[in-house]
Each structure stands twice: as C-alpha cells, then as structure tokens.
Amino acid sequence: MVDLPFAAGRRDLTDALASRGCAVVQAPPGTGKTTLAPQYVLDHVRGAGLAGRVIVTQPRRVAARSSASRIAELRGTRLGDEIGYTVRGDRKVSAHTAIEMVTPGVLLRRLLNDPDLDGVAAVVIDEIHERHLESDLVFGMLAQLRELHDDLILVAMSATLDAARFATLLGGEEGPAPLVDVPSPIHPLDIRYASSSESMVNRDRRNRSAVEDLVTATVRRALAETGSGDVLAFVPTIRGTEMVAAVLSRDGVPAQALHGRLSTAEQAGIVTGHSDATRRVIVATDVAESSLTVPGVRVVVDACLSRVSRRDTTRGMSVLVTETASQASMTQRAGRAGREGPGTVYRCLTAEQYAKAPAASPPAVLTSDLTAALLDVACWGSPRGTDLPLPDPFPTPAADAAEDALRGIGAVDASGEATGEGRRLARIPTDPRLARGGLEATQRVDAATVAKVLAVLDGGVGSPDDLPRNLPSAKDPVVSRFRRILQDATSSTSGKSHPDLRGSDAVAYTLACAFPGLIAHRVASSGNRYLTVSGTGAVWRDSAASSEWIAVADIAGASTRSTDGTGAVIRAAVPLSGDLAFDAAAPLLRDGVTCTWTPGGPAGKLSARRVRGLGAVELASSPVSVKDVSAPDREDAVRAGLASHGLGLLEWSKNADELRRRIQYLHEQGEEGCPDVADAGHADRLLEFVVPDLVAGKRPDLAGLLRGLIPWNHPIDDAAPTSLELPAGRTVHLRYPEVGTGGPVVVATKLQDCFGLQASPEVAGRRIQFQLLSPAQRPLAVTDDLASFWAGPYLQVRSEMRGRYPKHPWPENP
Template identity: 45%
Template sequence: MTSPARPPAPVPASGPFDLGAIGAGLVFADSLGVLEEALRARGAAGTAVVQAPPGTGKTTLVPPLLANIAASTIAASNFATGAVREKGPRIVVTQPRRVAARSAARRLATLDGSRLGDRVGYTVRGERQAGSNTVIEFVTPGILLQRLLSDPGLEAVDAVILDEVHERGLETDLLLGMLAEVRQLRGDLTLVAMSATLDAPRFAALIGETETGGNDGGGPAPVVDCPSALYPLETSWAPPAVPRLDMRGVTRAFLDHVADTAAAAHSEALARDMNVDALVFLPGAWEVSHVAGRLRGRVGSGTEVLELHGQVSPEAQDRAVSGRDPGGPPRMIVSTGLAESSLTVPGVRLVIDAGLSREPRRDSARGMSGLVTVSCSRASADQRAGRAARQGPGQVVRCYDQKTFGAAPAHRTPEIAVADLTGAALVLACWGAPGGRGLALPDAPPQAAMDDAVEVLRELGAVEPDGHATDLGKTLARIPADPRLARALLDGAAAVGHRTAAEAVAVVAGDQRAPGADLTRLLNTLRAGKDPAARRWAEDVRRMEAIARQEATGVAPVHPDAPVTGAEAVGFVVALAFPDRVARRVPGQGPERYLLSSGTRAGLPAGSPLTGHEWLAVAEVSRAEGRDAAGTGAVIRSAAPLTADTAEAAARHLLAETVEAGFSQGRVTARRERRLGAIALSSTPVRPSVEEGRAAVARALEREGLGTIGWSMAADGLRRRLALLHRELGQPWPDVSDQALLGRLDEWLAPELEALAGGAATNRIDLADPLRRLLPWPEASRLGELAPEWLEVPSGSRVRIDYPDVADDGGRPVVAVKLQECFGWAATPRLAGERVPVLFHLLSPARRPLAVTDDLASFWSGPYAQVRAEMRGRYPKHPWPEDPWTAPATARTKRRM
C-alpha cells in the first residue's frame, strides 16, 4: 500500500528567476536548455564548462539558471524527506575584478526587477551589498578563497560559478583545484567554469566527476558551447612612427599617438552615427590618465572622457561601465584591462587598442616581483576588439601593425607561472596541500618559486616542517594582505599601536600608487579622505585593526630602542614585513640611489620627495619599467623613511659582525665589518687570525690561481719541465697543472701558506723550492737527463731549452740558436727518454728566425742552400759555407775565427 502523496513543499519565498525576461535578446538564452540538461543528467548537481564568446549573456543567465535548478532540488528534497529547508538556494559567482562583480550584480538585479543586495548582491574587498536572503552573490576570487579556508565544505552554498577562467589568474587557478576537492566530498555542489576563450577539454577534465564523487562513475565535465553574438567587425591598423616601449616603459610619444588616433577615429565614427561610444585600451593607470588628459584637450566639452582603472573610485568605475545617459554626450572610456572581459559597456561601437598589457613577473635573482608592460596576447587583442561588436557593427583600430600582432603570444601567461607565490603557498598550506601537492591545478607552480615562497613562510613561522600551516599561519591567512605584511601587522602593533600598524599594512596592501613612491604622502591623503579609494582603505584598516587586537603572534613583540612615531612608524612596519628591502643611500652616487639589504641596487623616481633620506623601508621595487630608476636597473615604487635604529630593529636578524680577511697586493689584510644584510654599517682594520688569513689565501688561490703568488723564472722553468715529463712518461712524474697543484696544496706548499697567512709578503716566496717537494724519488735524479735546462750545441755554447706551457698538450721543447753554431750537427737531440725531438729555431746573425726544424740532417741537405743564397749577401761577415757538414760550428764572425 502506498502512502498518500504529500503536497509539494513551497519553493523559497523569493520565487524562481524569470529566465525568459532576463534572457530577452541574449544569445546564450538558446543554450540554457542544453546546460540544464547537462547538469541534471548527473543527478541533483553536476559540473559543466561553459564556453561562450563575449556578449552572449552567459554571466547574466547562468547564475539564475543554477538558482532555479537549486530551488527545484530543494523543493524535491523537502517533499521527499518532509523537512523544510529554511534557507533558499545560494549561488556564488566569481569575477576576476571588483568592478566586474559590482557591474554584473547590478545588471542582473535590474533585469530581475529586484533591489541590489536582496536577491542579487555582491561582495568585494571592503564593500558588501548582500544579505542572508541573497540568492546570487557575485564575489572576487579572493573573497571565495577566504570563505573556503573558514568553511572548507561551503555548506550553505549550492553552486559555484568560476567566470573568466581563461584569464588564468592565480586565485582562480587555486579555486579550480580546491573546489574540485570539495566536489569529491559534496556531490550536491554544482560547479561550473565559464570563459570566453578556453581550453575546454582540459578544464572539463579538471572539474569533472570522479569515482568517489558525482553519480555517473566519473568522466570529464560536459562542455556547453554557444555561438558568437558579435556583429560584423571592421579592423584597422594604425602603427606609430615612434617606438611603443623603451627602457623607461611606455613612451609618451606612443601615448600621444594613441590619443590622437582615438580622437580622429571617434570623430569619424560620430559623423556616421552620434550614438557611438569609444573604448580605449592601455596597459596601466598612468597611461590611462595621460591619454585621457590629452583627449580632453582634443575633443572638448562635447564628448565625455572617462577613466576606468583600479585607482579610481567605485562610483567612477560604475559610471564608466554604465550606459550613456539618455540625451547625454558621446563618451570615450579610457581603460586598463579591466574592460577586456566580463564587462559589456553599453554603447561602445569603437575600440582603440594600444596592444599592451601589464602582467606580473618575478625576478628571483634580485628578489623582486611586480608588473611589467608587454605586448598583449592575440587572445586578449581579440577580446578587446569584440567589445566593439556586441551591440551592433563595430570597428577596432589597433595602434600597431599586423606583424606585431602575429608575433604576440597566443594566450596570456598563467599568473601561477610568473608571480610571487607566497600568498598562494599559505593558502595551500592552510588547505592541507602544501606546495600544491595532490591538488589538480591547471598548471603546477614552478618548483623554485614555490620553494622560495615556502621558505618565506617558514621564516614567518606560518608553516610546520612538513609544510602544513601553523596556528599563526592560519591567522595570517585571514588578514587581507601578503603574509609578510600580515605578520608585520601583528609584530608591529605593540611598537607603533594597533591603529597605526593597521593603516600602514592597509596602504601597502592596497592598489593605489604612492605619488613619487612616498607611502606616507599616500597615507595622509587616504586619512584625509581625498583619495577615491579612501573608503575601501578605511574598511581594510578597521578589519586589520580588529585582527591585530584579537590575535597574538606567540613571539616577543619587536620594540626599537626609541619610540617610533609619524612617518617612521610606517617605515618600521614596512621594514618588519620586508627586511630584505631595507635600503640605505649609496654614498657618492647621487641622493636617489639606494642599496637594499638583499644586495639589489634601486633608484627613486625623479623628483621623489623621499630623495636624500639616508634610510628607507621599501614596500615595492621592480625592474626599471617606470619613468626613472636612477640608472640602477630597478625602481622603488613605494617606500617610507627610516632611521638607522629602526632599520636595525626591524631587520635585526640580518645584523652580522664579521672579520673579512682578503689577500691582495701580495699580503693578507682584514677589516671588522658590521652589516645589515648587504649594507655595510661600519668597517675598521684589524689584525687577522692565522685561520682567517689561511681562508683568505685559499679564496684568492681558488679565484685567481697560483699566479696570485707569482711564478719566478726558475719556478716556471721547473714546472714546464715537469709538465713535459708527466705528459710523456706519466707517473710518477707529477701533474703540475693549476687544478692538480691547487688540489695538493698541503703536500707541497703548506709552509709557505702558513707564512702568507701570518702576514708574509709574496715577494719573499719562490715557488721553485716548494715545487721540488713533488719530485719523485729516486726518479728525480734523472731530471737533468730527461728534461735538461740547457742544451750544448756544436759551437760549445749552452743554450736554454724553452719548454712548452703547462697547458699546451702538444707543445714541443724549443732551442733558439744561431744557424752557424749548428754546422755539422746531424742527429737531432731528443728528450724525455728519446720520446720528444727538440724543435730548433735556427736564427740569423741578427737573431731573426731563418728556419724551424726538428730534422737537422734534412735541413743541411736541402733548405740550407736556399737560406745561404739569401743570407750571404746580407750578412757577409758571417760564414755561409757551401758544405755545412764539414764547416766548423761557431758563434763568431769570419774575421774573429
């Protein structure tokens, strides 16, 4: 007997989303059924990859579809179990940028006919428009990462949508791996990855079902495609006559070219249609401001010029991405990559693209990371161009040539491959996957970069020896800042106060550019509320101050010898975070050049108010891409002043006092040096110990070889003779190459090394006697026979034998002698046990070479006649007999004979 059917439990009071009304005119509306079927085919929840071009409406339509599916699933569960779930569905959607999250939430709320923050809301750092009844919440990836660390199961969430995964942001990549693990434990969590341009099969495999999760026994996630929504697009090329980039970054001449091209193209477009707005793409905020300023001077008051980048206020960002007011003037939006994806800016039918983007790069050799300007990828260029053809036929003007476009990389470099990984390493340690081990990430992090990041975390006390997070590490992960800044917040609060420490950390963690690299000036502007980002900064300060008051580091607080106030308080906190970036002005090299404790040299931007300060705490330093780097190759982006005392207190673990002994100009000298990392604090001459002297001599010999001591003529001659015997006869004749001798110093040079270490000068040491210690006995008694120093020639003269260089494997012993001294000599002498014939250089009376031979008999029988014919007239006083065999050998002239 079947039980009576229960009436279906009500859907949550908010009701379903009207997909027909929301999706009116959007291309992706035709793909909703395919996506729903793909998700429902896997049971109550599933995974999918949505691959849809820009402008199709995927960001607007997929979240309400998932909300409706979740609502029906809740209703079915209520019916089956008799229980009533109090909360309605919760869909979380990530957007890579704050402006995109706010814009997407506002648009969906408008189409839904609800108030922003009710059914549809958003949460970004320092700003929240959402509540307990919010069904669809747009967030940045960092917000969702924080939630995952505090609630690894996301128990109150029914579905997660990761949008714009093709951008390969570091946080989004981490979310892909972490949420795939959550899916293994929660088969009821729906996970969708969305992008305009995506390697779909690869991501489908990453987020697909596993044997332990899902309901179909495994396999990749289904891929749902959507046709392009773009209208016809005309592409024009406007290459500049000036370079786009030089050693100082983007050239002003190129920016002027972009502005002039944009003004002319927009004027032509308006002549055809007054409803055309323009979108200009540039790599960074400085370039946006420069071009926007020039445009305002070109287009006049009849056109509104708006800036869109991370440093303008949220209100200004929202105004830029909103449509033109009815009857309002034409608009030109000058933007960074913020508008490249996610956002559809109403009215834009013209795009002017500089073809540049700013991407993170890590310089491990100099301990720097930051943004550098590069040519944008072809995929990014296509995304930008597509902005012009979303709502009608459009035009893109590329301010470069087709060859440059073809040479650009196909896709943007994944951030995980080039960025500083310290923050990511802490997230992974807290997640239980140290270094990313066992996590299915789109790309594995570079091992060297991850090792460096984990080492930083160990120094902070954030990870255990096995790589998992400590309690302190979990606390640092809750602070919205780099782990080094988070630790500085906790350590510095006792010295400068909780409020001041929180302000310093918040200003460094923010994305506002310090004017002239002066952090204190930026901080004062934020305190006064004069910066557009002041509200968000103040919210960050409140959060960080609360954490600083609640948490303890478990270590003794850092206290400098004297109270720290004012600008130095900011510098002290920055130095606590980045002790390797404590910097001191380099004497004699200008007031703007500094040496960091890491050993890197960097310069302040021209005109910086920090110029001339003796000590700085540097928060950001990058390769010389900015307007100036004082010729050092690196530029200080933000810093605050320090004193010597606060610098030493903050970077106390880098303090070292050593005796540096060196060997130069033939003697050992030493100085006692006190250093803060690479920065010399003081240096005084001292007498080195014998051990220090011995080490200095060893270093010099290793670096410069035995030539540091010097080879006398006698020592060099003996060494060459031994080298020939070793080459021809082998053992027991010793190897006297540099490498062999340096490897046996204790066997033959120990007394002399002790003398040098004790202060003796090299001019008192002859290496000939030490070298004889290597002679083998009893074979040494034959040295004069096997490799004599001199050779007696028929004239009676004794001529020195010039042996080949030690490094010359094929060299021959040479005797340079006047030809007349060898008359009658038939048998060429041979050395090294008759193995090596002597090579004769037969000389003229003026000691110029006449012939080279190792076969005297052949020379007298042949070439001599030609030599005689050429030389007898030139040197008539010397004998040139027709028969050299019977002529007496002589060193004299004919008269003296």
C-alpha cells in the same frame, strides 16, 4: 533576457548539472553567460531541493558589482537582497541572498577559513581562461573539494578554446566534465592599424604621457572617421584612463573612465548605457576586455598594452608591469565593437607588430611571485599544491624561492606545512611578508597608520609616491578592512604593543618592517647613491637624498627603462633613523669575524676581518689575524671560495689538468667509478683532500689526489689512454676536452698517418674526432667517422691535393 545568445545553452547546462553536478562553459564575451548562467544554476539548485547560495567569482571588483547589479535588475529585486556581492572593502548581501558575486581572493579566504563551504550549494568560476593565480587556486581547491562533497555544484566558464583542458581537470576519474559550448556570431569588423610613426611600440618612452597621448589622438581620429556608436578605448593603467578621459572632456567630448576603483553608482552609470544620441567615449582598463559588456559600443580603440604580473627579483614580490598585449587579448577587445552590429577597431600597432605579438599571455603561475600562493596551499593542507588539480603546477625554482621566504618568516616548517604564524598571516589579505611587516610595525605604530601604509603598498589605494605626506583616508574601505584585521590579529597575541612613533617616523618604520631588505644606506662617496640591505645598489633622485638611512617603498630594477643606465632607481622612499633601521631589520644584523679565501699562488690566500653591518651594508670593518679564526671556519671559507671561484682557478700542473680532463670525460660517458670533478659543487671527495692543504697554505698534490679517486680495478690509463698508435706506426697524442665543454677526444695528425685505419677508434664508447692535416700541417677535414670520410669526402680531397703534394701518397683506397 532570452535575447542574449547564451539563452540557447540553458538546457545543455542544466542537463550537465543534473547528470554530473559540474560543467565547463565556453562562450565568448558578450554572450550573456555572466548574467544568465548563475540564474540557471540557481534554478537547478532549487529544482534539485539543495540548500545554500550560489557563489560566482569575477576576477575584478568592478565586474562583480556590475554583474550583481545587472542580475538584480533583471530579476526585479533590490541589490543586496536576493542578489548581492562581496569584494574587498565593499559588501552588499543579506540573509536572503541566493546569488553572491565575489572576487577569487574573497572566495579563497573563505575556503581557507571554512574548507567545507557551509551554506554554499554551487560555485561558478567565471573568466577562468584569464589564469589569474587566485582563480587557479580556487579552481584546484574546489575540484578537490568535490571529491569529498559530490553534492557541491561546480561550473567553470571560459571565453577561449582552453575550456577542454579545464573539463578534464574538473571531471576527475569519471572523465572530462560536460562541455557547454555557446558560440556567438560577431558582426563584421573593420580593423585599422597604426602607421609606424603612430605606433605604440615606437612611442617616446621618455615621455610619461606618451601612451595616453597616442590613445587620445587615436580616439579623436576614430570619432572623426566613424559616424555612430560609442567608443571604447583600452588603456593599461587606472591613471591612464583618467588622463585620457580628462583631456577629451576638456575638448567637449563626453568621456568617462572605467576601472575597478569606481564606486558602485559610478560604474552603474557607465555600464547601463544611455538613451540619447550623443556619442560617448569610455576609457577602460582591461576590466572591459571580458568581464563586463558596455552597451552601445561600435568602435574600439586599443592601446595594445596590458598590465601583467611579473616577479620582481629586487623586491622578491610580484609587481605589475606594462607590456605589449597578446593577440588573444587584442582579439577579445576587438570583439567588443561587433556585439550589436558592424564595428570598427583601431589598433595602436602596425600590422607587422601585431603579427609579432605573443599569441597568448602566459598564466600568472609562470610569471608571478608564489609566496602568497604557497602559503595558501599549505594552509589548505597541500604543501606546494602537489595533490591539487591545478591547471599548471608551480614552477620548481619559483616555488623553492617562495618556500624559502616563508620559512624565513616562520610561516611554514621544514616540510612545507603551515605553522600557527603562517595561518595568522594568511588571514591578512596581502603578501605574507607585508602581513608580517604590518604585524611587526604595530608593536610601535598604531594600527590605523599601519593599515594606511599597507593599503598603499598592496596597491589598493594611493601611490607610494604620496608617502608620507598623503596617506589615504581612515574611512577608505580597504584601509578600514586592514585595520580591523590587524587589530583582530594582534589582540590574539600575548605581547602588548606600545605605539610610540608618529608622523613620518611611523610611516618610515612601517615601510622598513614591510620591506626590511629594502632599507638602504647612503654610500659615502656619493650623495644620492644608496645600497640596500639586500645588496642592491640604487640611486634616489630626491631633495632629501642626504639622509643616511631610508625606507624604500618603490624601486625600479636595473633592467627597467627608467634607470637611464644608472642601475636601480629608488622611486619612492622615506627618511629613516639608524635606530629604527636596526630595530626593523634586527634579524639581519651581523657583528663578528668574517673569513674569506681567494685564489692566487700555489695555495690561495686566507684573510679575516671583523665586520659590523646590516645585511649587505657594511658599517665598520677591521682586519684580524687568520690565526684567531677557528679551523672549521677557515675550512668553511676555503670551501665557499672554491664554490664561488671554481676548481679551475687552482694551480693545476699540466699532468694534473690532463688527468682531470680524462676523469671528467669518463664521468660524462657514464664510466663506472669516475666521479664528477667539474666544479666544487660536485667534487666532494676531491674537496676532502684539497681543503686541508689549502687551509694549511700548502700546494695540494692535485694529480695524486685525482688518481686516488679512481678505484684500483678501473685503471684510468686503460679506459682513457693518453695516446693512440696509428697503422703507419706513428703514435699520436689524444687531446681530451676542456672540463665542462662535453666535447669529444681529439687527434690532430696528417691524413697519410691514418691510411689503413678503416673506422674511427673509440674512447669510452665515443668515437675520437680526427682533425686531418695536409703534409704542410694545414686543415683538410674534421670527422669522427673515418669510414664515411674514406667513402665520400676523401675523393674530393684526393683530387685537389695529389697535384699540390705529388711526393706524398694519395691512394684510391686508403
């Protein structure tokens, strides 16, 4: 144990805990911090006479189980006794457990259920630099909890130089928390890049196995070119790790896949190493990047790809996408080859492509859907996390969208506080909308089937492509946990469920309840084109595409490469009856008269139709007389039309258009009394006068209405004149900028007209721009600083022009 580099940091860590009760550890992967730091913290807890266990978070289940097993082995105890773990769907702890490894999601749920963390003496947050959303929330909540319970020991561990930032946040008013820095020398690495034809960036994206084929070929090359040591190959997906391992195994190469869905025994067989001289290949997801160390590795093959969380606007949820890894990630992977001696690294990119990769991956809070996170902080008592010491605040647009979604399902109130329904949904470990859909589905589907579908949609087991044929086993730990939580949640409600759906109907209805916005209706003109209730057009290339209604489980947005130019593509769906579609999306049902206003002519056009539909799907429509629409509804239609099309599409006379430009220009220069008339979203006072005329079918007097907006004591003709008298006696027209462009006032005139004008005049404190013309009305110069023009560029213009136009004056001092 003392052979690990982190042993050198023991005294610094225990001294920091003794003096401040908190610390930030900075140590690269492979130093042993995950193995040793929890034990050092436990020794400190016991030495200080504190009661309670040490909780250690690991961002991945495989790392939590593996590190618990490793620490138990070093301490000579059985896993589950002194050292245990709890991950989603699997737990090994006892009343004697002193160190418990958990994932951040598990600890987050505990914090929401028990904010005081009774029975916990210390928390260690490992791999905090990876900036997963749940890790950020756990860090912020625990840092805030320490302000009330300063006896809670808190340690954050990072593998990057970002540690100082966390030390500042963790230390609070007392100043930055102590920083324990334990460097680890890495043996020399021979880094080899791919040729352009073998680069991952240049792969054939139409080939679904292109990534795995390139990695397999590179592994074979690495085995041929290097003489010793195991090979660790990084592939972005679980499916990819298994494909590469299977192909290599068929060729007689000992190959194993390493990912989070393996059992504890399977993981242990890989990470404990081997004693014989046979070279093996470990094909891993990024779980082996920083969370755990695989012994015996001297060669790394890096696909240079990462699976990252991105907000999918089509579904309004976070999805995992594959993209080029960051340089920081590739550097950490490469370091795995140099822990035990000189190593070799094969990158599936060219050197130029590596240099163009992003330096670091953005934190998940900036790219992910925030609906679940907003509900968590609301349940914590901090709506929008405004008072939490988070590493990064929630981005406002994403937080607004998430809060709107939570209000839509009744999870938060108008002030962002969690409701009783929100707290019930927060107890279900999935996206709140999936949780609500699951609870809704249990009214007509048995909890076991709902649990199986939720487990697939949440990414825990199986694939949406398998629905409804191959549902996961009821014995799967993730399924069992979902079922237990659903049964507990529904047993506390007064309503009784009446499961009456079975088989495909049960799966389809559960999907529809989970994603009501993705219920889709076939477009009559095409057999495989559908329109979702949320308004997305998509293609479903499936033999069952004749179904009128479908419940969509997986859809690729129009921006993805898989769409082949056809718009969004439905990748997994289940046929759904119309009755079930209307039942699942009942709040989206609309049946009434819709009034719209469109521009055109002096007053535009109002029209009305009676429409029956489900969200964006229109099922029946017939025209009705506008006279049958109430006056308030007609006014709302005009306002909506103006907001959509803009004020600029009204019929503006030349006088009214110029007046609007002048008012907007003064507004942009900050002139008092001049309102914003750029668009219908700001011109509220103008709309008050325009809307009644348009509703009545009259042409509004726009010029008169605009003049009515200007206070009598701020005459616009003085503040923004329409003309300018030049020294030579000529009066020129002032051209104001188009609304919304932010440009200057412009004068186009002959250069000779400006002789005697020493400096550029101003309108509302901003200089007029002069477009100076030759005697033949051709451009000579553009300037808003005549004084500088006369002193410099004019001399060059004079020398070129006086010979061409000798009859016109060209004085040396104009």
